[in-house]
Amino acid sequence: MAVTLPDATGAAGEELFAPSPAAGARTPPAAVRRSSIIARLRRRAVFLETFTWLYLIWSIIPIGIAVLFSFNSGKAQATWQGFSWRWYVTDPTQSVLHNAELHQAFVQTLVLAGLTTLITVPIGVAFAIGIDRWRTRTASALNFVMIFSFVVPELLLAIALFFVVTDLLHFLPLGTTAEVAGLVVWNLSWPAIVVRSRLVTIGRVYEEAAADLGASRLKALWRVLMPMLMPAIFASAVLVFAGVIDDFVIVEQLSSTAATQPVSVAIYSNVHGGLAGPALNALATLMLVISLVVAAIGYVGYRLMTRGERKNTAEALTTIAGM
């Protein structure tokens, strides 16, 4: 029954699906019966599998076509006119490189993503640790507010933020400052939730062991807990960065001029009229590439950091996606 999978720490369920030819000789009867039931179930899942592939085609092919047409040499979105870098660099007025609006949007998105990640992750991690250990009514109330900020529809938060920065908090002017302030509060729940759930699984034994060995509370926190939290912190940084790249509503409400519009707003305001055409596809493709690189770094980094633990590929993938 013992089958060596590419991923040696794979879940027990995965091994059940792959009985080796010689399995019967070495395994007890119960396991044989169990694996044959599942094998039969698996054979019958043809309908489900077809359905899944149809879904995947529906979900991925449109994006593939959009990427493809960012390399079209003509303006058309449904007639291939040959490969070119026109919409990325060569077109003197409409390419991402030479069109000021698109160029600025690209830079603005990266600035927002970088700044927001740098602020959100430390604050969120500290918040998660503080809330987890500071067991008072205030802490539960704050935790509740944090979770509530996770589910409130983004439009409502964005409008409330617009009013607060224009009517009360005048030190946060519309534009990059207000955008970052809003994005931080909208994304704060990622590190807070991801790190908190990691804290729960770690428990307090390691810190207590450190304390028993003479470490002060802060030293135990810094030398023992922090290294164990690193995978969760890293995963949440990836989530925040990707979340900001994807964000539209908050930045649309809080941007001031075209100079502070990120990619999502530039696409939204140009798609009907304006710069409609493959240049937008090129801009979106560039963001897609950055997102995928961040996701890949996130996945590889997470795997490296959790090397010593019994975690499988699926666990790493779902963590990087925020689950």
Add this chain to the structure above:
Amino acid sequence: MSIASRVARPASEHRRARYVWAALAAPGAVWLILLFVIPFYVMLAVAAGQINLLFQTSVPVWNPVHWSGANFAAIWHDLVGPSSYIGPPAIRTVVYTAMASALSLVIAYPVAYFVARYAGRRKTLFLVLLIAPFWVSYMMRMLAWIDLLQQGGYVNKAFAFFHVPGGGVNFLGGQAVTVVLGLVYGYIPYLIVVLYAGLDRIDPSLLEAARDLGCSRTKTFLRVTLPLSRSTIIAGSFITVLPMLGDYYTNQLLSAAPGTTMIGNVIEGQLGQPGEQGQGAALALLLLVVLLVPMLYYSISTARASRQNI
């Protein structure tokens, strides 16, 4: 805490530790209060405030004693009154959201179920493909469909090629179907990941037990898997329904016609109208109140779950 460390640490040490934890939570707490709790109070102050008649700008009134209900009355009148113009978008919002989230669930559940239960060794491949749209921004996914659905786009070309009647349709010219499918396409990746995580947690031995005890496959699914995934389905539905109710960009991108406006468009429009900001704030608050029950339910069950784990 072990007995040894409890003996070693006096009460003052515990009090000092409390300050450490409070200090750690402080920056996040300040941010949440300043930019999450207070903004909603400001929204209320604007909604219950006045209008500067000269500049047609809203003037928030901070003291609840001086609050006025004029904006709320105006919104209520627009919502249910004889000349209501918010009524139709409100009904449309509910109908679109209900259809789109039901359709998302019908598509997402079998996919998540297959990957969690039957994907076997190819689980990683399927997961990568399922999570891939997660990393493509919402705007790009809408842009992709705008390209495809144009009058000369591939969808119409495919209709013509297969001689399907109904070709040459202007899909982007105010079709409710386009908007609903756009919402499904936009929000389904989040639902699938939530459902997958929930279904994957179900212990396979429970299903084997049901099979060993004589349940058919259908019965096992109906009596074991489905009840066990109930809370996941509810959580996943919140994940799609709440943002859909506040969505104003999907219909704007895929139709831009007055016949498909939703409540989010009305709120957005009022905020951009001079003198109507207060009404926009009032309508936003009304939406918030309607959504308060599902949001509280979700927040409380999430908070309870994180407490139980400790």
